[in-house]
Amino acid sequence: MVSQLSLGLKQGRGFRTVAAGTAAALVTSVFAFSATTAPAKAAELPSHAVTVKSGSMSWGLLPGFRSYITGTTANGSITATAPATDPGTPSGVTTFPEGFGSFSANKTSTFGAKGAVNYTGHHGALDLSISNPELKVTPTGAQLVVDAVDSEDVVHTDLAVGSVELTGNVSLEGDVITVSNAPVTLLESGEALFNNGGSAMYTAGAAMAPLNATITTVGTPKVTVSKTEINSLSTATVTVEGSGFDPLAATGGRPPLAGKPAGTYVSFGKFADTWRPSEGAPSSARKDSSRKWAVLAGDMAGIGGANAGAIELRPDGTFTAEVTVSKAAIDAAVGSDANLKNYGIYTYAGSGAVSASYETYTPITFVDPAVTVSKTTFTTAETATVTVTGTGFEPSAVTQALPFPGKSAGVFVMFSRFSENWKPSENAPSTNRLRNAAADKWAVPAADMATIGGPDAGAIELKADGSFETELTISKADADALNDTFAAKPLRYGVYTYPGGVGTKFAPFETFTPVTFTTEPTTEPTTEPTTEPTTEPTTEPTTEPTTEPTTEPTTEPTTEPTTTPTKLVAAKPSVKVSKLSTSKKTGKAVVKVGAAKGKATPTGKVRIKLTRGKSVRYVNATLVRGSRTVTLPKLKKGTWTVYVAYFGDKNYKARGYTKIRTLKIKK
Numbered sequence: 001m002v003s004q005l006s007l008g009l010k011q012g013r014g015f016r017t018v019a020a021g022t023a024a025a026l027v028t029s030v031f032a033f034s035a036t037t038a039p040a041k042a043a044e045l046p047s048h049a050v051t052v053k054s055g056s057m058s059w060g061l062l063p064g065f066r067s068y069i070t071g072t073t074a075n076g077s078i079t080a081t082a083p084a085t086d087p088g089t090p091s092g093v094t095t096f097p098e099g100f101g102s103f104s105a106n107k108t109s110t111f112g113a114k115g116a117v118n119y120t121g122h123h124g125a126l127d128l129s130i131s132n133p134e135l136k137v138t139p140t141g142a143q144l145v146v147d148a149v150d151s152e153d154v155v156h157t158d159l160a161v162g163s164v165e166l167t168g169n170v171s172l173e174g175d176v177i178t179v180s181n182a183p184v185t186l187l188e189s190g191e192a193l194f195n196n197g198g199s200a201m202y203t204a205g206a207a208m209a210p211l212n213a214t215i216t217t218v219g220t221p222k223v224t225v226s227k228t229e230i231n232s233l234s235t236a237t238v239t240v241e242g243s244g245f246d247p248l249a250a251t252g253g254r255p256p257l258a259g260k261p262a263g264t265y266v267s268f269g270k271f272a273d274t275w276r277p278s279e280g281a282p283s284s285a286r287k288d289s290s291r292k293w294a295v296l297a298g299d300m301a302g303i304g305g306a307n308a309g310a311i312e313l314r315p316d317g318t319f320t321a322e323v324t325v326s327k328a329a330i331d332a333a334v335g336s337d338a339n340l341k342n343y344g345i346y347t348y349a350g351s352g353a354v355s356a357s358y359e360t361y362t363p364i365t366f367v368d369p370a371v372t373v374s375k376t377t378f379t380t381a382e383t384a385t386v387t388v389t390g391t392g393f394e395p396s397a398v399t400q401a402l403p404f405p406g407k408s409a410g411v412f413v414m415f416s417r418f419s420e421n422w423k424p425s426e427n428a429p430s431t432n433r434l435r436n437a438a439a440d441k442w443a444v445p446a447a448d449m450a451t452i453g454g455p456d457a458g459a460i461e462l463k464a465d466g467s468f469e470t471e472l473t474i475s476k477a478d479a480d481a482l483n484d485t486f487a488a489k490p491l492r493y494g495v496y497t498y499p500g501g502v503g504t505k506f507a508p509f510e511t512f513t514p515v516t517f518t519t520e521p522t523t524e525p526t527t528e529p530t531t532e533p534t535t536e537p538t539t540e541p542t543t544e545p546t547t548e549p550t551t552e553p554t555t556e557p558t559t560e561p562t563t564t565p566t567k568l569v570a571a572k573p574s575v576k577v578s579k580l581s582t583s584k585k586t587g588k589a590v591v592k593v594g595a596a597k598g599k600a601t602p603t604g605k606v607r608i609k610l611t612r613g614k615s616v617r618y619v620n621a622t623l624v625r626g627s628r629t630v631t632l633p634k635l636k637k638g639t640w641t642v643y644v645a646y647f648g649d650k651n652y653k654a655r656g657y658t659k660i661r662t663l664k665i666k667k
Contacts, residue, residue, distance in 0.1 A: 045172050049109040049137075050217045051246045053175075053316050055099025057113040057133055059144070059184070060209035066090050069121045076121025081131070084115020093209065096133055102248055103177060103215050104137055105170045111135045111215060127151045128193070135164060135179075135213065142166050144184055144211060148193055161190035162208050175220070175244075179213035218317030219244035221264075223360045225345050231466050232366035233394035233508060235326040240266050240292075240345055242319045247296055250358055252351035256302050262353035263295030263313045266321040267346050268364065270330045272339045277348055278356035286348075287340050289329040293350050294319035327366050367392045369466070369508050373495050375474075377516045381647040381654070383475045383607060383620060388413055388495055393466045393509060395445050400501025404451055410444035410462050410500040411509050415472045417479045417491040418512075424498055425507035431486040433496070438478045438609065438616045442500050443468040456636070458614045473618065476517045477607070477645045481657045493517065568596040570652045573644035575608065575660050577632070582667050587632035591621060593646050601626040604649035608632075609657060610640045635665045 060066060067090040069076045078094075080086035086094040096113035103111040116131030134145045142164040148156040162184040169182040188204040195201070226239040245264050252262035269288030275281050293303055294313035303310050313319050323345060334340045345362040349355040369392040378384055393411050400409040416439065419432035442452055443462035452459050460470045472495065479493055495513040499506040571594025581587035593602045608619040608630065617635065621628040640663045648654035 045105055045170060045177070046217075046249075049102045049104035049107045049248050050177070050215075051248050051315065051317060052099050052101050052103055052111055053216045053218050055103075055111065055113065055213060055215040056095055056097040057099065057111070057135065058093045058095045058212040059133065060091075060093035061117075061119075061130070063091065063209055065119070066092065069119050069126075074121030074126060075123075076119065076126065079118050079120075081116040081118070084117055086117050093212070099213075099215060101134070103135070103217075105142075105166045106139060107137065108139065109137045111137075111213065113213075125151070130161075135211070136160075137166070143187070150193055150195070152195075154192075156192060159189060159192070160187050161193065162186050164211055175217050177213075177215040177217060179211060179215070181210040181212060184208040184211050218246045221245050221317075221347065221357050221360055223345065223347060223362055225362045225364075228362065229365050229367055230325050230327070231392050231394045232327045232368050233392070233397040234466070235324060235329070237322055238268075238325055238345070240319075240321040240323050242266065242294065242321070242347065243317060245294065245313060245317045245319065245347075245358060247313060247315065247317065250349035250353040250355035252353050254352035257295065257299060257351035257353075260299065260351075261296055261313075262349050262351040262355075263293055263299070264319070264347045264358050265291055265293055265350050266311075266319070266323060267291035268323050268325045268330065269344070269346055270334050270340045271342050271344065271346060271361070273342065275342075275346070275361075276356070276359045277354050278359060285339070286346070287330070287334050287337070288346070289326060289333050290324040292321040292323060294321065295350070325364060367466075369393050369497075369511060371495065371497055371511045371513055373513045373515075376495075376513065377518065378474055378476070380476050380517045380519060381605065382517075383473065383477075383618065385471050386415075386474055386495075388470050388472055390443065390468045390497065391466060393443065393462060393468065393497075395462050395464065395466065398499050398504060398506040398509065400499075400504050402502035404448070404501070407448055407451070408445050408462070409504045409506065409509075410442055410448070411468070411497050412500050413441040413443055413460070413468070413470055413472070413495070413497050415439035415474055415479070415493075415495050415515065417482060417484065417487075417493055418496055419488040419491055421488055422496070422512075423507070423510045424503075425505045425510060432488050433498075434479075434482040434484055434487060434491070436479060436482060437611060437614055438475065439472040440614060441470045441472065443470070444500065453614070456613075456615050473616070474515060475607075477647075477654075477656055478609075481645075567648070567653045568599055568651055570594060570596065570602045570646060570648075570655060572658055573606065573646055573655075573660060575642055575644060577663065579632075580663065580665070581632045581635040582665060583634060583636050586634055588629065589632050590627055590629050591623075591644060592627040593623060593644075593652075595626060596652075600651055602646070602649060602652050604652070605647040607645045607647075609643040609645070610635065610663070611643070612636070612638050612640045635663070637665050637667060639664050 068074055070090050078086055078088040080094055083098055084094055084096045086092055094117040096115045098114040101111045102109040112134040114132055116129055118129040120127050128151055130146045130148050132147055136143050136145050143160045144162045144164050145158055145160050148159055165183045169180055171178050186202055186204055186206040186208055221244040224241045230236045247261040250262040252258045252260050267288035268290045272285035275285040292309045292311050294311050297312050300310040311319055311321050343364045347358055347360045349358040372389045374387040395408045398409045399406055414436055416434050416436035421428045422432045441458045441460045443460045446461045449459040460468055462468050493515040497511045499509045573593045575589050575591050577589045579588040591606055595601050603623050605622050610617045617633045619630050621630045642660045643657040644660050645657045646655040
C-alpha cells in the first residue's frame with residue numbers, strides 16, 4: 001500500500017518547511033471544516049467476518065485541508081489515480097473501488113480498496129499522496145491503514161492513520177453492509193504524515209473526515225437443484241448449484257481442515273426430521289449414498305482430491321456439484337431405520353464445523369410408474385377410443401429374456417379382461433391374461449420399435465424419461481368375445497400394463513385401471529305404449545253383440561300387457577364386398593343382418609372388425625331396413641379376416657363378433 005498524507009513542501013530538488021504563518025493558517029482551516037455527523041443506528045450484523053464480494057470505500061482525509069489545497073492560498077489541486085475517483089472539490093471525497101478481503105464490525109478482518117489520490121499545492125512544494133486504504137478490524141477496535149509518500153519523499157507502508165468508530169455506524173440490508181459516516185480520529189502514528197520541520201502539525205486525537213463504505217457480501221447460502229422429481233427405478237445425476245456459502249462462515253473443528261474454512265458437504269441422502277448439526281442432531285440422523293465436499297481450491301488435495309469427492313468452493317461462496325440420486329442405493333444404505341425418511345439434497349458444514357447458515361434441505365420426490373386413462377366408464381354397446389398416458393416406466397429398469405434378449409422389456413399396454421390373480425410377478429399363468437389383439441400395444445424405446453414390428457404391430461415409443469402415450473379401443477363386445485375357458489374367474493375389465501417380452505417379471509410395471517360398462521339407455525318404449533291404448537277403445541262400436549261365449553279364457557288379456565316379449569335372434573350377418581380395398585384406396589361393401597322368419601327387419605348398430613395379425617381396423621354403421629352400405633378402410637397387402645358384431649334393437653338380441661369371411665388384399 002502507498003498513502004501520501006504529509007504536509008511537507010517541496011521547492012526545486014530540495015525541501016523546506018511551511019512558513020509558520022502558513023502552517024498555522026492551514027491547521028486552523030482544517031479544523032474549521034471538519035465534518036461532524038451523528039452515528040447511524042446499529043443494525044443486526046453477521047456474528048462472523050464475511051467475505052467481501054465487491055465494495056468501495058470513500059474518505060475525504062480532512063475537509064479543511066481540501067479547502068486549503070483548492071483555495072487561493074495553496075492554489076493547488078486534488079487528483080485521483082484510477083480506479084479511484086475524486087471530484088477535486090473542497091467538500092468532495094475520494095472513492096476507492098474494487099473492494100476485497102473480509103469485514104466484521106468486531107471480529108478480526110481486513111477490508112481493502114484500490115486506487116490513489118494526490119494533493120498538490122504551492123506550485124508543487126506541497127506534494128502528498130495516499131493509496132490503497134484498508135479498514136483493519138480486531139476485537140478491540142478498527143483502524144484506517146494506508147500506504148503513503150509525503151512531500152519529503154518519505155515512504156510510509158501500512159501506516160495506521162486513524163482509529164475508526166464502527167459501533168452504531170454499520171448496517172446490513174440484504175447482502176450489502178454499509179458503513180455510514182464512521183468517525184475517524186488521528187492516531188499518533190498518523191502524525192508522521194503531517195510533519196512540518198520535524199514538528200507535528202496535527203496531534204493524535206484530531207478529528208479527520210468520516211469514513212463511508214459499501215460492502216457487498218457473498219450473501220446467505222442458497223441451493224438450486226437441476227431436477228427434483230426422479231424416476232424411482234432409475235439412477236440420475238443432478239446438478240447442484242450453491243451460492244452464499246461464505247468460506248469464512250464455517251471453521252473446521254477437526255482434521256483435515258481444523259482451524260481452516262471447512263467448506264460444505266453436498267449430499268443426496270435420507271435424513272431424519274431433526275438432522276441439523278446446529279440443533280445437536282447426531283451423525284446417525286444423516287445417511288447419504290452420494291456426497292461431494294466443496295472446499296477452497298487450495299484445500300482440495302488435502303481432503304483427497306476429486307476422486308474423494310472434492311469440488312471447489314469458490315472465494316465468492318459458489319460451487320457446482322454433480323450428485324448421483326438413486327432411491328435403490330439410499331434405501332439399501334438406510335435399511336430398516338424408520339427415523340430416516342426424508343429424501344433430499346442436503347448441505348452442511350464439513351470437518352466438524354457447525355454453521356446453521358450452511359444447513360439446507362431440498363426435497364427429492366420419487367415418481368413410481370403410473371397410468372392415466374382419459375375415460376373409464378362406457379355403455380355396453382359403445383366403441384370408444386381412449387388416451388392412455390404412462391409415466392415412470394424407466395426403460396432401463398428391466399430387460400427381456402425373449403424374444404429379444406438384453407433389450408429393454410418395455411411395457412405392454414392393453415384393454416382386456418384379466419383374472420383377479422393376473423400379475424406375472426406373482427406367478428399368475430398367462431391364461432389369466434386374455435390377450436385382446438384389438439387393443440394391445442407394446443411401448444419400447446424408439447430404437448427398438450422396428451425390431452418388434454413397428455406401429456402396425458402395435459409398437460409405441462417408450463421415451464427416455466419413462467413416459468408413453470397411446471390410444472386404445474374400448475369395446476365390451478371385443479373383450480367378451482375373448483376365449484376365457486382357461487382363465488380363473490371372475491374376470492375384470494380394465495386397462496392393464498405389465499413388462500413386455502416373454503416371461504418377464506417386474507412388479508413396478510404392473511398396473512390396473514378398472515373400466516366400467518353401464519346399460520345403454522332405451523328411449524323407444526317410454527312413448528310407444530302410452531298412445532295406442534287411449535285412442536282405439538274409444539272409437540270401437542259399443543253395440544257389438546254380447547252373446548259371444550262367456551267361457552273364453554280371461555287370462556290372456558290380463559297378462560299380456562305386463563309381460564316383456566322375449567327378444568328374437570337375428571340371422572347371421574353377411575358382408576358383400578362390391579369394391580375391394582387396397583393399400584392406397586378405400587373399398588365398398590354391404591353389411592346385412594337378416595330377420596327372423598316372418599318377423600320385422602332388424603335395426604340398430606353393427607360394427608365390422610378387420611384383423612391382420614396385430615393390425616385391427618373398425619367400421620361402424622347403423623342398419624336401415626336390415627342393411628347398410630359402408631366404406632371399407634385402406635388395407636395393407638395380406639389376408640384380412642372380417643368379423644361382424646350386431647348390437648341388437650328392441651326386437652332382437654345383441655350378437656357378438658361372428659367370423660364372416662376373409663379378404664385377400666394384393667396391392
